[in-house]
Amino acid sequence: AQKVTQAQTEISVVEKEDVTLDCVYETRDTTYYLFWYKQPPSGELVFLIRRNSFDEQNEISGRYSWNFQKSTSSFNFTITASQVVDSAVYFCALSEALYGNNRLAFGKGNQVVVIP
């Protein structure tokens, strides 16, 4: 069963538009961590954010913001005023304490294309 679902496969936006990426996760663990990574065309995954299950506070970092809602098991990511450099695949990932290590379960990713 897919633990992390990213339903939107490819999203195209015009530069300066906002784009929101949805992430829905599934776990029976009460302690878990959620992550977002960016994978530009070069291929290297870049860490964006980590959030633990006890901290539902939303976060903003520059043009990036994250909305964590345990009630709906969602951890959505918004890019405000998108730029061409934001074109990449974005992955949401889940780490569950039950494994005793930090193995990540990734979603299938959202391909974001920003059109100049």
Place this chain on the structure above:
Amino acid sequence: GAGVSQSPRYKVAKRGQDVALRCDPISGHVSLFWYQQALGQGPEFLTYFQNEAQLDKSGLPSDRFFAERPEGSVSTLKIQRTQQEDSAVYLCASSFGQGIYEQYFGPGTRLTVT
């Protein structure tokens, strides 16, 4: 820079050949992970090391896959008798401690089995 490095970046193997993929983690990072990423998919966990100990190998798809980290730093992922379904990008990641820390990924090795 002092990031995670992997070699080779690209590897073409004929079906049945053995391959070895190398990962140099960030210096001092205790935890090391290997993932497999098929085209158009998210990375899938293969195995986990804490220092030199391989604590989780539940993601290795078959006994043809073998990983080691003998001195707790560099790691090698070996695939014996490669098959076409092994074609993928193999990603290595390291993190600072034993707990839940962000993982830093290398650029990956793209393996193509012909």
